[in-house]
Amino acid sequence: MKFELKTAGNFYPDDNVRESYENLGFSFEKSSYKRFVISDEYPTIEFNELNDLVSFAETYGPLIINTDSITIYDDYIE
Secondary structure: OEEEEEEOOOOOOOHHHHHHHHOOOOOEEEEEOOEEEEOOOOOEEEOOOHHHHHHHHHHHOOEEEOOOEEEEOOOOOO
């Protein structure tokens, strides 16, 4: 099943976090001094087995899963 990927966070100053998200297809724009935001386009990811989704959650942390999108819960959501 194919999902659009999103994140809960807004700013990503940590180079390692940005790099791991760039490996997923996210791109970043510099917004201010050492603050980077995700550009408006979201990547997609496809999972063929539940084990793939579980491995993804083990790597990226808690997830919010909807019918067509997955949000990496890396920050507070109201």
